[in-house]
Amino acid sequence: MQVKIVIGTVAFMLTMMILGFAVLREPARLSQYTDAAKGRSIEAGAHIFENNCATCHGVDGDATECYNSAGEQVGCQGLPLNNYDLLCGDPTYRMGTLNWAGTKEDFVKTTISAGRFGTVMPVWSEEFGGPMRPDQVQNVTDFVLNWESEDLCANEPVRYAWPEAAADYLASADGSAGDATNGAELYVTYGCSGCHGDTALEGSNAVGPWLGDIADVGNTRVDGLDAAGYVYQSILDPNAFIVPDCPTGPCASPSAMPGTFAARIGSNPTDMADLLAFLLGN
């Protein structure tokens, strides 16, 4: 019996020593598994992204396939995600344009979950009627955020400096040669027609005001701005003046119009002149 007591005591002490060892290595192990959880989430997100998101946002997330050599959008509709504007800074540039008050992760997750109103970005979370489970939305969010790196964020992109007044822009080299025909195409490819409808067909506007008569109406909207000045201001800063009546009732404030056009058109600034030429009919 004494032997049994000794064996039992030794076994008990060994167990305690092993537990002590386990406790000592625990902090390192915990952080290893926390990282692993994130790593595996990113891996799962990569699979989902490749199968669902890459068509519009590009396999590499830079949406390069979406633009031709002239920088015009072709085919797909997604914004670049492997991108300074989405990932760098706090708040990031795109969060700023949408007045986003939450975190960067919330921004990406919410956009994936609920889609982006007024664009072709669909709803993805099954919470809102999409196909993805919440954990899958989290996976894709982790994957998209993983593009952030020191290299990507080292250099802020040079943004086009829009002149304060429309007249100054129209007098500049970029603004002087508006092409209404090209403007008509841009009106569709920038997605304007999705909300504002066909300019030739009154009442075709789904969300925003109809723009077929903006050449006249634009003169009366804001004191001190002619139609060109008003449209120019509204494209660059949709919240500067919000029209009282929208097709769906009183227009929402802040404006439902994305604040991203200053940046998007800024990468190809002559487009503004074309759009103005088309909308104002000259």
Place this chain on the structure above:
Amino acid sequence: MATIFEQIQEMGIKQTVITKLDETVERLTVGMNINDIRSALRGDEPRRPNPRLRPHADSFWFHIRPSFYHTEVTHIYPTFRLGWLSTFMFVWETITGIILMVFYTPSPLVAYSNMWNILGNVPLGQLMRNMHRLGAEVMVLVVALHMLRTYITGSYKKPRQFTWATGVILLLFTALLSFSGYLLPWDQLSYWALTVFLSGAEAAPTPPGIDPDVFNGNVLLIAQGGPALGAGGLLRWYLLHVLLLPLLTGIFFFVHYYKVVLYGISLPPGREEIGEDTAKRVPRNERTYFTPDIATNELMWSALTTLFLVAGSLWLWDAPLETHADPVVTPLHVVAPWYLSWSQGWLKLADKTLVIGFIPLLLVAFIVMPYFEVGKSRRYADRRIALTVAALFFTFMLVSNWMGSPEFRVNSSPDREVSIELLPEEGTSAMLGVPYDLMPEGTYLPGQPISGNPHLTYALEEFQAAMYRHSCTLTGNSTWYECVFDESTPIETRKYSNHFSDDVMPDPTAQLVVEEIQPGLKKLTLKYKAVSPANPEEFLIDAEWVKYRHADSNYETECRFANKSC
């Protein structure tokens, strides 16, 4: 009776404290004071009247245990401590399970992230999970062995038939407890194991005159808590696991143990006359008293088992955790847990409905067996038929288990089989286990040696070995076995085979492409091509398999338990 102040005045503080302590200990142990405990531990003879027997009469916990055993049954043989060990495992599972319950919510929304929380955020959480999971497997094994031993020593015979019957039910509950816990992590492993299990319920035979679709459909509806396994099903299986099954197991355990104490543990078959049961008639000189001998023995085994389970959970084995349960993605090879592998084997032998119907019949047969097998002798020499039947049944179960093993699975296309071996959807592998930094971007061929990089070289050797098993040659390429095929089939639809596998790629080319697509994230692509012998422009196989590998994903650590050198 003097008050405590009078005692202090009389004896002084020190003596009073010692006396009070002694009284307290005597009350707690219901009869043994400190000196009695010390003398018991020293192995001294007890004083008269024997204080070591009083707890068996007066205390709750000790009254459950007999005050002495027949010395013959206190050795390793004939019990092998298996019944005691089963009880220990049940208590062990209860304790570790309750701790895990604190960190678990039975909802598909959070159950899986709870698992990662336990692994990465709860101190000793992984150890606790490993101990619970390892304990579950050990418990199934121990209970099954306990039953086997009881059969072999003939201990189910009169008067212990009912003890045996409750034991069979306890075996069933143990398997169900283990299996119901399977679903809770809500990963692919759990989801598909239970889905396969429930598809059995769908195929179960129905009572005559009842529409099987209605009957089994409703059984399935109840078992999975909805038209598909989801939130309702998880909650049901959770409640089964933590509430109903432990409760039933506890009830049957106490019935079982009451009968064990009532009839005593049967002596080794050769130790008593044929037809006699002398377990309860123990001569004085053959008694081993619970205090101190059995108690210290059990404490020793508790310490040793705890040591094994703790060390095993830390170093031998990690509980698996696969990716999040996904009802729309069926893993290529769904395997039953090892203790149900025999049922997968049976499904290869006979019709599903027949197999599912046979299992409850078998259970009933086990339960009633001692009422029909009424041979008087428990001696091995007199039980040749019974022992032969046992040996045959045991062999049959082993073979069934083997038939249910991945060895006999239905293979997918050869390129997918290679892919699954190298870059599996779940778990780790030689290729995934290559440390992130030792997997530079580039294109690699099977068997290509990479100087200064033994990990990648090993992975590529495994790649070559896998290709070897799933390839054959039509052109005399000495790397592979000759292709075997049926001449009568048209060349366009011909299936090729080799020495190992019955569907293979003829003269394939394969490569591994590694690209870094994000900081810390690599895309590993396996590419296969096999040209059709009928038309050189056409490919029989032109396939790719993609797996992403993050720098922090920890496949290297997982490797060390997977019996794979990475």
